[in-house]
């Protein structure tokens with residue numbers, strides 16, 4: 523079902539120092555930047571081969587990433603797996619009895635379709651499923 527890791531999501535307080543770290547010190551190329559109002563984040567994708575690091579900065583404290591930062595501080599936020607067919611993948615998770623955050627896919631960055639599994643279903647690892655735009 524999962525083809526590969528699409529990206530690793532990292533929660534940060536401020537986007538510019540994080541870009542200086544990942545894009546500057548660690549020399550990853552910035553691939554995309556997008557504000558996703560619906561999710562309350564500014565997201566920046568950096569290339570790591572064919573995979574990505576996704577930096578996530580909250581648009582405010584009362585957002586999912588803002589609440590995550592208040593509780594956990596900055597750091598690893600989620601792992602995203604790429605699929606060809608997110609509807610089939612979600613159904614397979616549902617059939618396996620896994621608790622979902624998103625019953626239906628929603629629009630992610632770069633017009634991808636994304637859905638999150640509940641971290642309690644996956645051993646504490648917030649897990650995202652991504653179907654890139656143009657797939658399926």
Ligand code: CO
Pocket residue numbers: 529531576600602650
């Ligand atoms: Co993500």
